[in-house]
Amino acid sequence: MSGEPGDAADFARTPEPPYYAVIFTNLLSSDDAGYAAMGAAMFDLALAQPGCLGAESVRGPRGFGITVSYWQSEADILAWKAEAQHVAAQKHGIPRWYAHYELRVARVERAYSGPEGRGLA
């Protein structure tokens, strides 16, 4: 690994479980004009939504990315879904930007920090 290390701002400061996670894994298509600005705007929009506890996101050099957003409740996720679909419909961008994506909604039950905290899992 080379390059400048990140910082604590990369991590979401989530409360004690339970809470919810939306795991969004995606591969950009080769036709990704305008994606960077849209992706950043959608990320900021999620963080500003009611019930959003934070988010973590990274994209690799080949266009594969993972964004995990954390939410207080499933109702908050459904409200975000409606908002995101509204914005996406306005922008007509989702089908073009993504070659493929997987979206999983999960209930976080346990959480640990390290290495100064507890063990590996």
Add this chain to the structure above:
Amino acid sequence: MSGEPGDAADFARTPEPPYYAVIFTNLLSSDDAGYAAMGAAMFDLALAQPGCLGAESVRGPRGFGITVSYWQSEADILAWKAEAQHVAAQKHGIPRWYAHYELRVARVERAYSGPEGRGLA
């Protein structure tokens, strides 16, 4: 975004929910000698564990990474925890490689694919 797009091998082919996800977000320390080989070995080891349904992983240029592994049951995760701690103890690498990590265990309740599949969330 520039660079060669990834391919379907980046995505985990998970079954219908429910199943479990281990969301591991981490920041490499600047002293990451040996990490790349160890990280790849741990990833392959997870995929070979009983009950592992797949995994998705990406690391950005500043050393921040997200790996999500998927599991049939919590018992499978606990068995993997024991195995991973055993390997980590042998290698003495975890405290040195990671500046920080967050590990969250979650139960996946809903999942969607796109853009050819269903909606955004």
